[in-house]
Amino acid sequence: MKIQNVVVGAGFAGACIARRIAEEKNESVLVIDKKMHIAGHAYDEYNEHGVLIHKYGPHIFHTNNKLVWNWLSRFTEWNNYQHRVLSYVDGFYVPMPISIETINSLYNLNLSTFELESWLDERRLKDLLIKNSEDVVLSKLGRDLFEKFFKNYTFKQWNLDANQLDASVISRIPVRHNRDTRYFSDRYQGLPTLGYTKLLSKILEHKNIHLLLNTEWSNIKPDLSYGKLFYTGSIDEYFDYSLGNLGYRSVKFEYETFFDREYFQKVGTVNYPNDYDFTRITEYKWLTGQKILQTTIAREFSSSEGEPFYTVPNASNQILYKEYTKMIPNNVFFIGRLAEYKYYNMDQIVERVLFLDI
Amino acid sequence: MKIQNVVVGAGFAGACIARRIAEEKNESVLVIDKKMHIAGHAYDEYNEHGVLIHKYGPHIFHTNNKLVWNWLSRFTEWNNYQHRVLSYVDGFYVPMPISIETINSLYNLNLSTFELESWLDERRLKDLLIKNSEDVVLSKLGRDLFEKFFKNYTFKQWNLDANQLDASVISRIPVRHNRDTRYFSDRYQGLPTLGYTKLLSKILEHKNIHLLLNTEWSNIKPDLSYGKLFYTGSIDEYFDYSLGNLGYRSVKFEYETFFDREYFQKVGTVNYPNDYDFTRITEYKWLTGQKILQTTIAREFSSSEGEPFYTVPNASNQILYKEYTKMIPNNVFFIGRLAEYKYYNMDQIVERVLFLDI
Numbered sequence: 126m127k128i129q130n131v132v133v134g135a136g137f138a139g140a141c142i143a144r145r146i147a148e149e150k151n152e153s154v155l156v157i158d159k160k161m162h163i164a165g166h167a168y169d170e171y172n173e174h175g176v177l178i179h180k181y182g183p184h185i186f187h188t189n190n191k192l193v194w195n196w197l198s199r200f201t202e203w204n205n206y207q208h209r210v211l212s213y214v215d216g217f218y219v220p221m222p223i224s225i226e227t228i229n230s231l232y233n234l235n236l237s238t239f240e241l242e243s244w245l246d247e248r249r250l251k252d253l254l255i256k257n258s259e260d261v262v263l264s265k266l267g268r269d270l271f272e273k274f275f276k277n278y279t280f281k282q283w284n285l286d287a288n289q290l291d292a293s294v295i296s297r298i299p300v301r302h303n304r305d306t307r308y309f310s311d312r313y314q315g316l317p318t319l320g321y322t323k324l325l326s327k328i329l330e331h332k333n334i335h336l337l338l339n340t341e342w343s344n345i346k347p348d349l350s351y352g353k354l355f356y357t358g359s360i361d362e363y364f365d366y367s368l369g370n371l372g373y374r375s376v377k378f379e380y381e382t383f384f385d386r387e388y389f390q391k392v393g394t395v396n397y398p399n400d401y402d403f404t405r406i407t408e409y410k411w412l413t414g415q416k417i418l419q420t421t422i423a424r425e426f427s428s429s430e431g432e433p434f435y436t437v438p439n440a441s442n443q444i445l446y447k448e449y450t451k452m453i454p455n456n457v458f459f460i461g462r463l464a465e466y467k468y469y470n471m472d473q474i475v476e477r478v479l480f481l482d483i
Numbered sequence: 484m485k486i487q488n489v490v491v492g493a494g495f496a497g498a499c500i501a502r503r504i505a506e507e508k509n510e511s512v513l514v515i516d517k518k519m520h521i522a523g524h525a526y527d528e529y530n531e532h533g534v535l536i537h538k539y540g541p542h543i544f545h546t547n548n549k550l551v552w553n554w555l556s557r558f559t560e561w562n563n564y565q566h567r568v569l570s571y572v573d574g575f576y577v578p579m580p581i582s583i584e585t586i587n588s589l590y591n592l593n594l595s596t597f598e599l600e601s602w603l604d605e606r607r608l609k610d611l612l613i614k615n616s617e618d619v620v621l622s623k624l625g626r627d628l629f630e631k632f633f634k635n636y637t638f639k640q641w642n643l644d645a646n647q648l649d650a651s652v653i654s655r656i657p658v659r660h661n662r663d664t665r666y667f668s669d670r671y672q673g674l675p676t677l678g679y680t681k682l683l684s685k686i687l688e689h690k691n692i693h694l695l696l697n698t699e700w701s702n703i704k705p706d707l708s709y710g711k712l713f714y715t716g717s718i719d720e721y722f723d724y725s726l727g728n729l730g731y732r733s734v735k736f737e738y739e740t741f742f743d744r745e746y747f748q749k750v751g752t753v754n755y756p757n758d759y760d761f762t763r764i765t766e767y768k769w770l771t772g773q774k775i776l777q778t779t780i781a782r783e784f785s786s787s788e789g790e791p792f793y794t795v796p797n798a799s800n801q802i803l804y805k806e807y808t809k810m811i812p813n814n815v816f817f818i819g820r821l822a823e824y825k826y827y828n829m830d831q832i833v834e835r836v837l838f839l840d841i
Contacts, residue, residue, distance in 0.1 A: 161688050171529050173677060175773055319531060329697065330519050336696040339688060415533055417775055 128349060130154045133342045136165020138461035139473050140328045140356045141478040150483060152352075157345065158330065163329060165357075166434065167471065169413075174382045176409060176421040177320060181434065182376055183394060183407040183423075184321060185453045187311040188472030194313040195364060196325035196479060200327040203315035204414050205457030208308040209392040214273050221308065221396055224301035231273070238303055245300075258295040259287035265300055275379040278398035282427045283374060283437065291438040293468075308394075311472075316412055353483075354394060357461035359433055360449045368449055370441050371466060375431030379403070379424040389422050402426060436466045486707060488512045491700045492715030494523020495829050496819035498686045499836040500713045505691035508841065510710075514687060515695045515703065521687060523715075524792065525679040525829065527771075532740045534767060534779040535678060539792065540734055541752060541765040541781075542679060546830030552671040554681040554837060558685040561673030566666040567750040571758060572631050579666065579754055581628060582659035589631070596661055603658075616653040617645035623658055636756035640785045641732060641795065651794040651826075666752075669805070669830075674770055711841075715819035717791055718807045726807055729824060730800050733789030737782040747780050760784060777778050794824045 130146050132139045135158040144156040162168050166181035185208040188194055211218040212227075220225045225241045228234060236244055248267030253260050258279060262271040273288075275295065279287040287295065301310075317324040329336055342358065343365075351469070356363055361371045383389055393411035397403060403424040410420050436442070446466040453459060460477065462469045469477065488504050490497045493516040501512040520526050524539035543566040546552055548631060569576040570585075577585045583599045594602055606625030611618050616637060618631040629645075633653065637645040645653065659668075675682040687694055695703070700716065700744055701723075719729045741747055751769035755761060761782040768778050794800070804824040812816060818835065820827045827835065 136806065161684055161694070171535070175533070175535070177529070177533070326519055334701070335698040336519070338694040338696065340693045345693070416777070417533065419774070459569075 128153055128155045128351045130328040130355065131349065131351045132156045132355045132357070134158060134165060134461065134464075135160075135163040135325065135329065135336065135338070136357060136461070137167060137474050138464070138478060139165070139355065140325045140477055142357075142460060142481065142483065143334050144328045144331060145478065145481070147331040152333065154334050155337060155349075155351075157340050157342055159339070159341045160324060162322070163336065163338070164322045164325040165481040166225050167325065169320040169322050172380070172382070174419050174421060175417060176382065176385075176419060177413045177415050178380070178409045178421055178423065179321070179407075179412075180378075181427060182378070183409070183412060184316075184471065185309070185314070185393075185412060186316060186471055187309040187314040188470075188476075189311045189313070190472060191313070192479060195470050195473060197317075197324070200318065201324040203313075204318050205315040206393075206412055206414060207314050208394070208412070209306065210308045210394045210396060210435040211390075212274060212398060214398060215448050218391065218395065220306040221268065221274075222301055223274065224306055225304060226306050228270075235344055241302060245319070255292050256289040257288045257292055261292050261295045262287065274398050276376045276398075278396065278404065281398075281402070281404050284427070284429060285437075288321055289439070291440075293438050316414075320413070331412055352456065352458045356457060356459050357464050359463040360446065360459055360466060363459075363464075364449055368452075369445055371445055371449075372437035372439070373429075373433035374435040374437060375428045376434050377426045377427065377428050377431065380420045380421055381424070382419055384419045387418060387420060389420050394476050433463055436462065436468060437449050438468070442466065485486050486511055486513045488711050488713065489707060489709045490514045490713045490715070492523060492819065492822075493518075493521040493683065493687065493694065493696070494715060494819070495525060495683070496524070496715040496822070496836060497713070497725075498683045499833055500715075500761060500818060500839065501692050502686045502689060503839070504841050505689040508591065510691065512692050513589070513695060513707075513709075514692060515698050515700055517697070517699045519697050520680070521694065521696070522680045522683040525683065527680050530627075530738070530740070530779055532742075532777050532779060533775060534740065534777060535771045535773050536767045536779055536781065537679070537737070537765075537770075538736075540736070540783060541767070541768060541770060542674075542829065543667070543672070543751075544674060544829050545667040545672040546834075547669045547827075548830060548834055549671070550837060551830050551833045555675075555682070555833060559677065559682040560677035561671075562676050563673040564751075564770055564772060565672050566752070566770070567588065568666045568752045568754060569748075569750050570632060570754040570756060572756060576749065576753065578664040579632075580659055581624065581632065582587040582664055583662060584664055586628075599660060613650050615646045615650055616648040619650050619653045620645065630757050636754065636762065639756075639760070639762050642787060647797070649798075650732045651796050674772075682788070689817065701815040710814065712739050712815045714815060715822050718817055718824060720806065721817075721822075722807055722810055726810075727803055729803055729807075730795035730797070731787075731791035732793040732795060733786045734792050735784045735786050735789065737784065738779055739782070740777055740779045742777045745776060745778060747778050791821055794820065794826060796826070799825070800824065 129152040132143045135156050143156045146154050167184050169179045172178050209219040212221045219230045250263045253264045262275045389408050396405045396408045403426050406424050408422045487510040490501045493514050501514045503513050525542045526538045530536050568579040568580045577588045608621040611622045620633045747766050752765045754763045761784050764780050764782050766780045
C-alpha cells in the first residue's frame with residue numbers, strides 16, 4: 126500500500142502533524158495508533174457513572190501562544206477553566222504553586238508581597254551550585270519548604286530522591302511573587318468544551334487523513350511503503366530497545382465515585398506530598414464543568430510498571446536517547462514527548478508541530 | 484498490503500463478522516469505515532449538555548434468541564430497559580403497539596381481552612387480498628384504526644401512501660391481544676450499560692482486528708489485496724450505481740435540551756401519526772437510564788435526502804437489488820441492512836452473522 130505520509134500515534138503530536146500535512150500539502154496521511162482510541166493520553170471518556178474523566182490523568186490546556194490557541198480554536202470552543210491546586214501539608218490545604226498565600230497560611234504570617242522576597246531571601250541557600258532538583262528548591266525556597274512540599278512528593282513521584290534528579294525536573298514549578306493562586310498564569314486557559322477526544326477527532330477529520338487503530342506500528346511496517354514517517358511513540362521501542370531501555374514513569378489510577386455529595390474537594394487537584402501513598406487527587410467535574418449530581422475522583426499512584434507517562438530526565442537517559450537519535454533514518458521524524466524523550470505540555474507540542482518543517 | 488479478510492463497515496454487522504473471523508479462524512481482519520467513528524447507526528455519544536444520545540435515532544436491543552444475547556453479553560452488561568411507546572392521537576397519549584388499552588382509551592370502552600377479538604372482528608375487512616401495507620392494517624384492524632394510527636404516519640415516514648408500500652413494511656408492527664403495553668415482548672431487552680459504541684469497541688478490540696476509519700472503501704480498494712471481503716454498506720454504492728439507484732429513506736433529527744425539568748415526556752418514544760411534521764419524539768434518558776438533571780429529546784423528520792437509514796421495500800427496488808446481486812464476485816459477501824437491502828433489527832443482524840459461513 127503506497128502512502129505519502131505515515132504518522133504513528135494519534136495523540137496531540139500526531140493529530141496536529143497529520144492535519145497540517147493533509148491541509149497544507151494536500152497529501153494523504155495514514156495515522157496509526159496501537160490503541161482502540163485516538164487522543165493518546167489526552168483521551169477523555171464518560172465513565173460508567175456518566176462522569177467525564179481523563180483516562181490518563183488530568184489535562185489542563187494553557188498557553189501564552191496566541192498562534193497555538195487560535196489554531197486549536199478552529200476545532201473547538203473552550204470552557205475557560207482555570208486550574209487551582211491545593212497541597213495538603215501539616216493538616217492545612219494551602220495553594221500551589223507556593224505563593225504568599227501558601228506561606229502566610231502555613232506559618233501563620235501576614236506578609237505583604239513586598240515582604241515575601243526578603244522572607245524567602247533569609248531562608249534560601251545562596252551561592253549553591255545547582256546540580257539537581259533538590260538544589261533548585263533549596264536555592265529558591267530553603268530547606269523547610271523543600272521538606273514540606275518537595276522532598277517526599279518527589280520520592281513518591283519518581284522513586285528517586287530530589288538530589289538524584291536533574292534540575293530541569295523541578296524548575297518548571299514556579300514560585301509566585303504575587304497574590305495569583307491559579308496553578309497556571311498563562312493568558313489562555315481552558316478545556317475543550319466537548320472534551321479532548323472530540324477536539325482531536327475534529328483535527329483528524331479531513332479527507333486526506335485515514336486513521337488506523339488497534340494496530341502496532343511494528344506489525345504493519347513491513348506491508349507499507351511511504352514517503353515520510355512521523356513517529357510520536359517511544360524512541361527506544363521504535364528501535365526495538367536495541368541500545369537498551371530508556372527510563373519512564375507510569376501512573377496507576379484509583380477511581381472513586383460519590384453519589385451523596387456534589388463535590389469531593391474544594392479544587393480540581395489536591396496534592397498530598399507527605400501523607401498517603403498517592404501523589405494527588407483530581408476531581409474531574411472541576412475541570413470539565415460538568416453539571417451532574419455524582420462526582421468521580423482519581424487518586425494517582427506513580428509507578429515504574431505500566432505504559433510510559435513521563436520521561437525520567439537524568440544524565441544516563443539523556444546519553445542513551447542521544448545514541449538512539451543517531452540511528453534515525455532520513456525520512457523519519459521523531460516528534461513528541463516519548464519520541465524526543467522530553468517533557469512537553471500540550472501547548473508546547475502543538476507549537477512544536479506548527480513550526481515543524483513538514 | 485496483504486490482508487486475509489476485509490470488512491467494510493464498523494456497525495453491528497461488520498464488528499461481529501470481524502470478531503468471529505479474528506477469534507474463530509485466528510486470521511487478520513481489516514475493518515474499514517468511512518466515518519470517524521465505529522458503531523454505524525448504533526453510534527451513541529454524549530452531547531454538549533452531557534446527555535447520552537443515539538446520534539442516528541433510538542436503538543433498543545431486544546431478542547428472543549438466547550445465543551445472540553449470550554454472545555453479545557461477553558462484551559457488555561445490560562441496563563434491562565424495556566421500551567414503551569405512546570401514540571398521540573385525537574389529543575390522547577395511547578399505548579403502541581395497539582392493544583386493548585389503546586382501544587379502551589381511545590373509544591372510551593372497557594373491553595376485556597376476550598372481547599377484543601370480536602370487537603376487531605366486527606371492524607376488520609375480511610377476505611381482503613393483501614397487496615400492500617394498507618391492506619395489512621385494514622384486514623387486521625379496520626379502517627378507523629388505520630386512519631388514526633397508520634395512514635398519515637406512513638405518509639410522513641415514507642412519503643408514499645400505505646397502498647404503495649409492500650405488505651412487509653407494516654406487518655412487523657404487531658397487534659397485542661393481551662394487556663402487555665411494552666413496545667417489544669421479547670424475552671431479552673435492554674441497552675448496553677456503557678452504550679453501543681463501547682459495546683462495539685469491545686467487540687472490535689482483538690489483536691487480529693485492525694480498524695481503518697475516515698476511509699472510503701472505493702478509495703482504498705486499489706491498494707489492497709485480500710482473501711475475502713465482507714461488505715456491509717449499500718450494494719448500489721458498491722457497484723458505483725451502475726444499474727441505477729436503490730431507494731432509501733433518511734432521517735433528520737432536531738434536538739432540544741431542557742434544563743428546567745427532569746423529563747420531557749412519560750415514555751421513551753411518543754409517535755405523532757397525525758400532528759406536526761415529525762414522526763416521533765424520543766427522550767434518550769428513558770432508554771439509557773442516565774441520572775442527570777437536564778434532558779435531551781430528538782424530533783425525527785423522515786427525508787429522502789441524506790444518508791440511507793431505511794430501505795424502501797417495493798417491487799422495483801427488489802428487482803434492482805436482485806440485478807445487483809448477480810454481479811457479486813465469489814470472494815465478496817454482502818451482509819447487513821444496506822448490503823442485503825433488507826430490514827434487520829440489531830439482534831437479527833447478529834444472528835445472521837453468528838450463522839454466517841466465514
